[in-house]
Structure formats: C-alpha cells, structure tokens
Amino acid sequence: xxxxxxxxxxxxxxxxxxxxxxxxxxxxxxxxxxxxxxxxxxxxxxxxxxxxxxxxxxxxxxxxxxxxxxxxxxxxxxxxxxxxxxxxxxxxxxxxxxxxxxxxxxxxxxxxxxxxxxxxxxxxxxxxxxxxxxxxxxxxxxxxxxxxxxxxxxxxxxxxxxxxxxxxxxxxxxxxxxxxxxxxxxxxxxxxxxxxxxxxxxxxxxxxxxxxxxxxxxxxxxxxxxxxxxxxxxxxxxxxxxxxxxxxxxxxxxxxxxxxxxxxxxxxxxxxxxxxxxxxxxxxxxxxxxxxxxxxxxxxxxxxxxxxxxxxxxxxxxx
Ligand SMILES: [Zn+2]
Numbered sequence: 001x002x003x004x005x006x007x008x009x010x011x012x013x014x015x016x017x018x019x020x021x022x023x024x025x026x027x028x029x030x031x032x033x034x035x036x037x038x039x040x041x042x043x044x045x046x047x048x049x050x051x052x053x054x055x056x057x058x059x060x061x062x063x064x065x066x067x068x069x070x071x072x073x074x075x076x077x078x079x080x081x082x083x084x085x086x087x088x089x090x091x092x093x094x095x096x097x098x099x100x101x102x103x104x105x106x107x108x109x110x111x112x113x114x115x116x117x118x119x120x121x122x123x124x125x126x127x128x129x130x131x132x133x134x135x136x137x138x139x140x141x142x143x144x145x146x147x148x149x150x151x152x153x154x155x156x157x158x159x160x161x162x163x164x165x166x167x168x169x170x171x172x173x174x175x176x177x178x179x180x181x182x183x184x185x186x187x188x189x190x191x192x193x194x195x196x197x198x199x200x201x202x203x204x205x206x207x208x209x210x211x212x213x214x215x216x217x218x219x220x221x222x223x224x225x226x227x228x229x230x231x232x233x234x235x236x237x238x239x240x241x242x243x244x245x246x247x248x249x250x251x252x253x254x255x256x257x258x259x260x261x262x263x264x265x266x267x268x269x270x271x272x273x274x275x276x277x278x279x280x281x282x283x284x285x286x287x288x289x290x291x292x293x294x295x296x297x298x299x300x301x302x303x304x305x306x307x308x309x310x311x312x313x314x315x316x317x318x319x
Contacts, residue, residue: 003109026062053108142268164218
C-alpha cells in the first residue's frame with residue numbers, strides 16, 4: 001500500500017499493509033488532514049520517523065474481536081496506551097505511543113490499525129469532510145476541561161489558523177465575550193460567518209493590553225506566547241496550544257510579577273467534538289483549501305506549508 005513516510009525526508013513509499021493485532025481494527029483511510037504538527041515533524045519536531053498523519057476518518061475493514069464494527073465509519077483517538085477508564089491518564093501514559101507522532105505509524109496511508117477502544121463511530125449526519133476535523137476540534141474542547149470559563153469572561157483567541165477558528169467557536173459557546181484576533185481578512189470573515197467576534201491584530205489598542213481573563217495562543221509561532229502575555233490581565237490565564245520545533249523566547253518575570261497561570265493544552269476527547277458537529281453548534285464548512293489524492297501527497301504537503309492555509313486533505317484512491 002502507499003504511505004507518506006518521513007525519515008530524513010518526506011517520501012511516498014510502497015509498504016506492506018499493516019495487520020490488526022489483538023483488540024485492534026484495520027481501517028481503510030477515507031480522508032485525512034495535514035496538520036501543522038505534521039509540518040513541524042518534517043522540520044524535526046518529536047524526532048518521529050515512519051508513516052505520518054493523525055487526523056483521519058476511515059472505514060473499518062477488519063475487526064477480528066468485534067466484527068459488528070466492519071463497514072462503519074470511524075475517527076480515532078491518537079494516543080495509544082494500555083486501556084484505563086480515564087482517557088486523560090491514557091493520554092499521559094509515559095509509555096504511550098501517538099498515531100503518526102510518536103512510535104506508531106500514522107494515517108497518511110491506504111490502511112492503518114488502531115485499538116478498538118480508540119475508535120468512535122461517526123454519525124450519519126457528519127460528512128467525511130467534517131469528521132476529518134474531529135481531532136483538532138477535540139483539542140479545542142479540551143480547553144473547557146482545563147479552564148473554567150465564566151459566561152462574562154473576556155477571552156481572546158490569538159491566531160486565525162484552523163485551530164484558532166475552532167477554539168474561537170467552541171469558546172464563544174462558553175462566553176459571548178470571546179474574540180478571535182487574527183491577521184487574515186478571509187479567515188476573520190469565515191469566523192464572523194460562524195458568529196465569532198473578530199478583531200484584526202492591527203486594530204488592537206492600548207486598551208486591549210492586560211485586558212483579557214483568558215488568552216489562548218493558537219498562533220503556531222514562537223512569538224505567540226509573548227503576544228498572549230501582552231493581552232492577559234494580572235492573575236489571568238494563558239492556554240498554550242502552540243507547539244513549535246523552535247522554543248519561544250519569553251521574559252518569564254512577567255509571568256511571576258503578574259501571577260499568570262500558564263496552561264499547556266494538547267488533545268481532547270472525541271465524543272464532545274462529534275456531538276458539536278452533529279448538532280451543528282460548530283461549523284467546519286469552507287475550511288478545506290485543497291484536496292489531494294494520497295499518491296500526490298508530496299504536493300499536498302507543499303500546499304499545506306504555504307502561508308495562510310487552513311486545511312489540506314488527502315483522499316484515499318478508490319480500491
Ligand atoms: Zn493535528
């Protein structure tokens with residue numbers, strides 16, 4: 001089968017189809033999304049080698065321990081660890097592997113395997129083009145598990161990329177005083193269409209300085225944390241969503257002096273994200289810039305790396 005692999009460079013290779021192990025399913029990838037993290041891995045983040053990709057929707061084709069799953073559309077939790085009741089504990093298991101990121105071949109291939117407990121059925125009302133956003137949408141929902149946002153809190157989401165757009169929609173459900181701060185007119189317009197208040201970062205004034213109870217850094221840039229520190233009020237909270245291969249340069253004295261709470265935030269639970277999509281409370285329509293066939297994956301990566309891209313997807317060719 002074809003797979004997009006990374007070792008020293010990005011390649012498309014023919015590799016053997018994986019076989020589902022005990023308690024695993026074999027999934028045919030239908031649609032996968034290239035994420036900022038994938039681009040960072042190609043830059044050396046995580047030191048990962050193998051098949052890339054962690055955002056997908058697929059169809060179960062083999063499931064020896066639960067044959068009823070065969071033929072169902074699924075999305076999959078990306079953290080793999082011995083199953084425990086608490087998915088948060090699983091996410092932080094020191095021996096975990098992570099799909100396409102850490103020690104486990106990912107979804108930019110015709111087929112992938114995942115344990116059954118990682119799989120979530122996709123409701124009929126949710127299309128493949130919507131379901132491919134479940135993983136980043138779950139990451140947006142995770143903020144509400146970590147930070148108690150009051151309905152009157154001033155919340156700023158920094159960065160109008162894909163994750164910023166999703167976080168702003170989710171947090172707008174929690175506080176109507178949520179604003180997305182970005183620099184791309186078309187993306188801010190897209191957010192506004194989905195009932196999100198927006199502000200071009202050039203329109204920020206002195207009054208916005210130290211004015212926000214919660215600031216979420218979704219810039220994907222090492223400078224994002226410094227910008228967030230500029231906006232958060234004393235004793236406020238910064239949610240850090242940016243992971244870059246380069247470490248940010250920050251004067252941490254301000255964190256101490258202003259008693260800022262820094263919250264690192266990564267993955268979330270899939271079920272709330274699927275529910276938001278099914279109920280139409282979050283829209284991911286118009287967020288796909290381009291769709292490529294898996295075999296044209298290298299061009300797809302080049303496209304995804306262009307400035308200002310929201311989402312480039314990879315489609316499996318009909319078998
Ligand atoms: Zn991702």
